[in-house]
Amino acid sequence: MTLFATDNVLVPVDFSNEAQNALADTLAFVDDPSKVHVIHVLAPLEPMEPGVVWQTVDNQARTAKVKEAFYKRFPDEPYKAVKFTVAVGNPSSEIIDYAKHNEIDLIVIPSSGRTGLQRFFLGSVAERVVRFSHCPVLVIRH
Secondary structure, eight states: OOSSOOSSEEEEOOSSHHHHHHHHHHHHHSSOGGGEEEEEEEOOOOTTSHHHHTTOOOHHHHHHHHHHHHHHHOOSHHHHHSEEEEEESOHHHHHHHHHHHTTOSEEEEEOOOOOHHHHHHHOOHHHHHHHHOSSOEEEEOO
């Protein structure tokens, strides 16, 4: 008997070392890499950003760059089997919505470990995911 179901596991990544370690730990824990979902959430484009004004940047191009960066940073075979998705929006909301729509059994999320004023002003994505998720959330802190 295991403590967590591992049929569908979601790992949000922000390309930090903590996220890289959480993904590696998850792949070591789950027998089949195809059961692992990985999501990266991009902030929405602001209408007055130069790239938007000059029409040189759009969400499709940003998504393609993130996918390219993911497969460049994680070239090993197990990473090619994961289901990688890029979303645009609020990170905690997008993670929770993805988990709900894809019937995720477990979310493995790294914690950046911010404290004090930095945490107060920036908020904590991990904390909001834990608070509002429909499934168990495992927070990894390195």
